[in-house]
Each structure stands twice: as C-alpha cells, then as structure tokens.
Amino acid sequence: MFLDLLIRRNPKFIEAAMALHQQGKIPANAYVLDLDAVERNARLFSDVARGHGLTTFAMTKQVGRHSGFCQAVMRGGISRSVAVDMACALACDRAGLRTGHLGHLVQVPRQEALFAAAKLRPDYWTVFSDNKAKEAADASARAEREQALMARIQTEGDTFYRGHEGGFDANDILAVADRLDALQGGRFAGITTFPALLFDQDARKVVPTPNLHTLNMAAEALARAGRTEIEINAPGTTSSAVLPALAEAGATQVEPGNGLHGTTPLHAVEDLPEDPAVLYLSEVSHHHGGKAYCFGGGLYIDPVFPKYQVRALVSSSPTISRSALRNVEIPDYSAIDYYAMIDSDSDQNPAPGDTVVFGFRGQAFVTRALVAGIKGVDSGMPELTSIENGFGDHVSWPGAFAQ
Structure with missing residues (x-):
C-alpha cells in the first residue's frame, strides 16, 4: 500500500537500502528506517503541535x-x-x-x-x-x-x-x-x-x-x-x-506513531507533509511451483485497509523501476510467515539473493523481524547505524562476519 508512496517521495531511501543489503550490511527480514527523514518528520510534527498548544x-x-x-x-x-x-x-x-x-x-x-x-x-x-x-x-x-x-x-x-x-x-x-x-x-x-x-x-x-x-x-x-x-x-x-x-x-x-515515519492511512491516499521513512526488506530464497519464495518473519501488514494486492520491488541491484515490481502472495494471518511467494512467470525470474522491498504499514514489535537504521540517504552516502530486535536491543548480525 505504501510502496508507491516510497517510490515517489523517497526513492533514494529504497536504493540505499537495496545497496546496503547487496553489500551484506542489512539482513533479510528487516524493517529499515531512514533516520534523517524521521528527524525531519518529528521536527515538522512537533512544530505544528507546539503551535496548537x-x-x-x-x-x-x-x-x-x-x-x-x-x-x-x-x-x-x-x-x-x-x-x-x-x-x-x-x-x-x-x-x-x-x-x-x-x-x-x-x-x-x-x-x-x-x-x-x-x-x-x-x-x-x-x-x-x-x-x-x-x-x-x-x-x-x-x-x-x-x-x-x-x-x-x-x-x-x-x-x-x-x-x-x-x-x-x-x-x-x-x-x-x-x-x-x-x-x-x-x-x-x-x-x-x-x-x-x-x-x-x-x-x-x-x-x-x-x-x-x-x-x-x-x-x-x-x-x-x-x-x-x-x-x-x-x-x-x-x-x-x-x-x-x-x-x-x-x-x-x-x-x-506511524505519523513519524509517514505511514498513517491518510498518507496512503493523500500527500501529507511527513515523508515515508520505513520499508520492509527481504531476499529471494528459492523457487517452487512458478513462484520465487522470499524470507518472511516481519510480514505483518496492519489490517487498517481491506485486503489488497501486495507488490514488491525485486532486483539484484538498487532500483525504483516499475519494471521490477512483482505481485506477492502473503501467508494468511493464521499461518507462520516463513516465506512470501513472488510471481516469477516471466522472462526475468527473480534469482536467489535478489533484494525484495515492500512498503506497508507494519507493526515490527509483534514480529520476529530485525530493525535497521540508515543515515545519510540524502547525501548519497548512506550508512548503517545499528541493527536491533523488536525490544531495541542491539543485535550482532551473522552476516556482518562476512564483511
């Protein structure tokens, strides 16, 4: 629901997250935050709030x-x-x-x-x-x-x-x-x-x-x-x-809450002052039955909207091209979200290791996803700040040892 908003209003963030994932710095199954955008959103919000007492x-x-x-x-x-x-x-x-x-x-x-x-x-x-x-x-x-x-x-x-x-x-x-x-x-x-x-x-x-x-x-x-x-x-x-x-x-x-990262329901239908500042990142694992399976763990889509066709950007390199958009099937809430299934019946099938980027209104604290912060997106020099779990504890991610 919020992927189009991300593509339109914070494309550098998407590309930064994809690049850092391909460099092995951000794990699959991670909510990724644009911390500079969060700071801007917080300042804007607090200024308006203060003006109204x-x-x-x-x-x-x-x-x-x-x-x-x-x-x-x-x-x-x-x-x-x-x-x-x-x-x-x-x-x-x-x-x-x-x-x-x-x-x-x-x-x-x-x-x-x-x-x-x-x-x-x-x-x-x-x-x-x-x-x-x-x-x-x-x-x-x-x-x-x-x-x-x-x-x-x-x-x-x-x-x-x-x-x-x-x-x-x-x-x-x-x-x-x-x-x-x-x-x-x-x-x-x-x-x-x-x-x-x-x-x-x-x-x-x-x-x-x-x-x-x-x-x-x-x-x-x-x-x-x-x-x-x-x-x-x-x-x-x-x-x-x-x-x-x-x-x-x-x-x-x-x-x-969601207002600070630009994902209230109103943000999905109207361009509000706050910029979108969060995405969910995964990675293609394997193929089966005409589908590319990507890792889950954080695929909780806050059911504030009726069910809709979930889409994701899938690519081996940073991109916001709409040609990289794929339809995705998310497991029902009654199932454990080990994987999501990406349509792959085309000439350019997603490959294992490809980055998968979703834009949805999440609730990271009820999932087993990690949360990664990025700073420096607008400067063109993005860098990872920390990887944490849903309790705000710093995590030593195994992929870091491959660097």
Whole structure:
C-alpha cells in the first residue's frame, strides 16, 4: 500500500537500502528506517503541535523501539515517549527517550509498578480501574513521589479494537477524579481514550470516533465542577494534518506513531507533509511451483485497509523501476510467515539473493523481524547505524562476519 508512496517521495531511501543489503550490511527480514527523514518528520510534527498548544509523546512500537529512531525523534524536538507496554518504556528509556505516558494501551502489571514509579518516573500514568490506580499510587508513594494519573474512560457506543476494551464509566468521571485525588501518591490529571480518530475507508479521510465525543462530554462535566486544568489525551491515526482538528476538539496531548515515519492511512491516499521513512526488506530464497519464495518473519501488514494486492520491488541491484515490481502472495494471518511467494512467470525470474522491498504499514514489535537504521540517504552516502530486535536491543548480525 505504501510502496508507491516510497517510490515517489523517497526513492533514494529504497536504493540505499537495496545497496546496503547487496553489500551484506542489512539482513533479510528487516524493517529499515531512514533516520534523517524521521528527524525531519518529528521536527515538522512537533512544530505544528507546539503551535496548537499540544504536547507530543512519540509512539515507537511500530518500528520496534529502535534506539536510532528514538534519538532521531529527540533531535526533531520530541523529548518523551508514550509506551504501549513496559517493554516499550524500557527500550525508549534506555535510548534516552524518557517516558511521558505509561499504561495506555497496556496496563502496568502489579509487580512492575514500583519499578515504573521509581525508575521510569512517567509524566502521566493511565489507569483503567480503581485497582490499577491504587497500584500506581501505592508504588509512587513508596518511591516518594506523586504520580499524575490519567483515567481511561468509556461509555456505551464507544469504539474499541477487540481486546483493547476497558476503562472507567465516563458518566462517573467526577467521582473517579475525586477517588484518584484521594489516593496517597497519586492525583487525578486528566482523561484519555483510544482511538479518538480513525481512517474512514469509504470517505478516504480521518474522522472522529464516538470516543472523542465521550472525552468532550467528560471534559465539560469536569469543567463545570471546577476542574479546568486537566489533560485530554486523544491518540489514534495521528499526523500533523489532523492536529488542528484535535486542538479544536479540546485535546492537549497527541501521540504520533506511524505519523513519524509517514505511514498513517491518510498518507496512503493523500500527500501529507511527513515523508515515508520505513520499508520492509527481504531476499529471494528459492523457487517452487512458478513462484520465487522470499524470507518472511516481519510480514505483518496492519489490517487498517481491506485486503489488497501486495507488490514488491525485486532486483539484484538498487532500483525504483516499475519494471521490477512483482505481485506477492502473503501467508494468511493464521499461518507462520516463513516465506512470501513472488510471481516469477516471466522472462526475468527473480534469482536467489535478489533484494525484495515492500512498503506497508507494519507493526515490527509483534514480529520476529530485525530493525535497521540508515543515515545519510540524502547525501548519497548512506550508512548503517545499528541493527536491533523488536525490544531495541542491539543485535550482532551473522552476516556482518562476512564483511
């Protein structure tokens, strides 16, 4: 879905990644990042957000919490992360990107609360229930600090992905705020939901979900009760293009993830300011039954779009020529993605060792793919920065020994 965008708007990145793979410097089954483009995107986003009075927390899970990504985001002016889980918080913190928001989407496990409070010291900590609020506050009290708590709220008719459900009843927000304020070690700081925005496939635009209205209603109730200085965290499908609408809706915090590497759904249908800065790279392994099989491991295509014909650039040398485009069959989600199958019924069949480049909206942290950072693409002197796994740990890639 995003390969055409990459070819049009960041062709040097594709060619750099292919060249480094052919030189043996980037492994197959790797998400590859253009770190210079990430830095530009982060700077653009943070400038627009700041102009609308919005605080930005960077989401890093989609690119495997890569340390180079975290550092590029910081150079671009975003100093805090939103951690989808504790593994995310640990990786970002290790890279120097401190925790701005913890506990949303995934709550902090009970036995990890003290570490989160004492070591990570998040600016904001989201809780879904009184039990989780007490755990966060108790841990913070033991760490001799007061934690700003965000209440995740919901009401009938709100939109949730299956398995994401949970939160306080929005109709009880005044009582919830009082209960959180009464906790030793904690204080009520604001409200959040997910998703506040979603891409509408038919309209081909980003639209508010019922959850955003729920946030608005809760904020109005809090304001009538005298609680006017609260944070309103409104994540979901966040690019710089939607920031004016979020600010107008009352949001105070935004959390770009795919927006920082130019792969929100809106980027696929409209040229937005952020450049595409991530691709998935593989390599042809063997042939069978008229197909060329390429290595998998990271072929998780975020199902934000209906199924579509996946295509890839396949070549033994760097290219963005559309003659190198091939149709590819991706294994069903119920199968392990050991390989993908490339059409090879032509005069120029892909050969084992050829580079394969995909452009899709990925989620590196749920795969077994590696993540590689590149700098210097625009200068014409690209170089690999590091290869890491989905937890942001540096990896000694076996191919490096062949250099």
